[in-house]
Amino acid sequence: MKNLLRTLGGEVIDPPPIWLMRQAGRHLEEYKKLRKKADSFLSFCYSPDLALEATLQPVRRYHMDG
Numbered sequence: 001m002k003n004l005l006r007t008l009g010g011e012v013i014d015p016p017p018i019w020l021m022r023q024a025g026r027h028l029e030e031y032k033k034l035r036k037k038a039d040s041f042l043s044f045c046y047s048p049d050l051a052l053e054a055t056l057q058p059v060r061r062y063h064m065d066g
Contacts, residue, residue: 025058 003017025031038044
């Protein structure tokens with residue numbers, strides 16, 4: 001978060017930080033399959049395992065971490 005704030009302040013950071021918005025993964029087939037494991041969107045969000053997996057899917061798909 002610190003690098004993001006520094007970038008927003010005009011400082012050039014290498015590599016630049018990214019901000020991953022959660023809705024970025026809803027178009028993914030793996031997200032759609034994962035989402036079916038919960039009865040409701042709230043139960044999906046309150047499940048640590050499901051929320052973690054949903055967060056990591058776009059990172060894995062688009063190779064944003066390494």
